[in-house]
Amino acid sequence: MAHTVGIKDVARQAGVSVGTVSNVLNRPDMVAEETRARVLASIERLGYVRSESARQLRAGSSRFIAMLVLDMANPFFVTVAKGAERAAREAGLGVMVCNSAESPAEEADYLALFAEQRVRGVLVTPADTTGRNLESFLRHGIPFVFVDRVLSSAEGCSVSVDDVAGGTLAVRHLLASGHRSVTYVSGPMHLTQCRDRRTGALAALAEAGLPAEALQHVEAARLDVASGIDAGARLLGLPERPTAVFCANDLLALGVLQAMYTAGVAVPGEVAIVGYDDIEFAAAAVVPLTSVRQPAERLGRAAAELLIEETGAAADQHEHRSIVLQPELVVRRSTLGPRAAARPAAPSA
Template sequence: MARLAGIKDVARQAGVSVGTVSNVINRPDLVSEETRSKVQAAIELLGFVRSESARQLRVGRSRIVAMLVLDLGNPFFVQVARGAEGASRAAGLGVMLCNSAEDPVQESEYLSLFAEQRVRGVLVTPADAHGTNLVDFRRRSIPFVFVDRVAPASECCSVSVDDVAGARLAVAHLLEAGHRSVTYVSGPMHLAQCRDRRTGALSALAGHGLAEDTLTHIEADRLDVAAGRQAGARLLALSRPPSAVFCANDLLALGVLQAVYAAGLRVPHDLSLVGYDDIEFAGAAAVPLTSVRQPAEQMGRLAAEMLIEETGDRAADHVHQRLVLQPELVVRESVQLVSAH
């Protein structure tokens, strides 16, 4: 493989000093237009690309923000990443996007990689319920911001959505439609989002004077469509299947929908269904899905802006914040009034 051209090669080709090439790249206003043109021509001829690691060592600050999410297969996190990328690009920064796959071990490995790469900061949706990985990472003195999770302490910023309120909206909608037999299908309960959404569901029951045991719970091992299909098969096999299901995210709900149709049943005639996140596929499903919408792109943008402020020229003035955004219920066709059955 051919050797990559270096700054000395550019200087030799342009007939100038290495310092002049450096000025053209980093401080072009110090160089005459004629010299800049010669250096730029040499750069294009040789295919020179400046070394980001060398630049980083010189200025002491990376231009890369790392982002670690639970599942890149979930369109919700793609929307969050889009918001973070927009804010980062506006600030002249790039984003390194990684997937923990809801695995604390994989999360730990990525955090170590980020530290080795000396990234500017990290946007993270934690997979480790105990927070051990981030406690260790904090010792590296690299700022980080929680995304889709409330920061447990005042040592960092966070941007999240009120998941208790969102789940309360979802289950209250089912109860107001006359349902009294509701199942909550969640992902792993070590995830705070799944726990908070169960709390919101129970709050809705209490608000309608119903006991906690009115809500049955099926815990899936993942938050994807395949896990939703498996959960759907389990709930249909119950001795007394529910009339309504609330899922911790839309991917689970789409899997439940598939299981219902595979069993020869229909949504909402035989089973009413509500999801969470309001991903694009929710409205485009065979039966448009009622779902709780999270402002995903806004969440990513705000988180990135917080991190940029904390790592910028005015970092000394930065004050950690915990922003909690409000969800909204988007009503479609997947819930039916009990009286209409």
């Protein structure tokens, strides 16, 4: 078995004490420049890599933030993670991204793993809405920030987007386009985002003087394209096909769009579709998709910055905050009628 190079090997090679090597790694300003250069040359020559777990035990903290999202196959969460990673790197930290797959059980397993690894803190988009997973995790004293979910500032920090406002924007736009009934295609309704976007849709109907019954609801198994295709097939089988569909995210909307395209149903001529998130694929679809844009990268960055603040040198001055960002509607061809389609699409407030 190959010998693992340790700090003693570096000290022997450089002709210095183990303490001097440790100072070069952790407190380089305490070491003379010539000695520091000799130690670094030995590290390079021997290929020494410090043990993060050993350093962590000595320091009592990790240089890694854990991030647990609902679905890493969703480009929205990829962009959120990108924002968090950029903020972490600027602070000299790394991000370990994990996927709960919308499963409370998998979420619990990952939170237990994060506690075992003594991560610096956790960014989490909860799959468990009962709060039991988080309650168990809190016993370990590891700071956390909710991402894409509102949390009372008395409990901790959170960064979210106003999904009620987003649902209102989507359905208000469809009603302004002449539709008088809308079908909402959601993911599992135990997810707060799905419930909040429906609440916003109902608010738009009430604002227009229409009854809640004007919003039909089709619940999909997951927030992905395959579930959207299945939901689209169910829509096509309804006794009265809807003329407007609002989907809880863009992946569902792209699936519904594919189902309509396969069945020969014109979008937007026969059915108008609005998505949510405004992922890159929304604008590149065969019929560019109208979508409610979330500031995903800013969401991730803001959450990481709150966590870094809470775990940094000035942690004793940290105050929990709940940051709520605002969505915007981006109008594209999937909701524009024959006359309007001739005009260029533009963002709508």
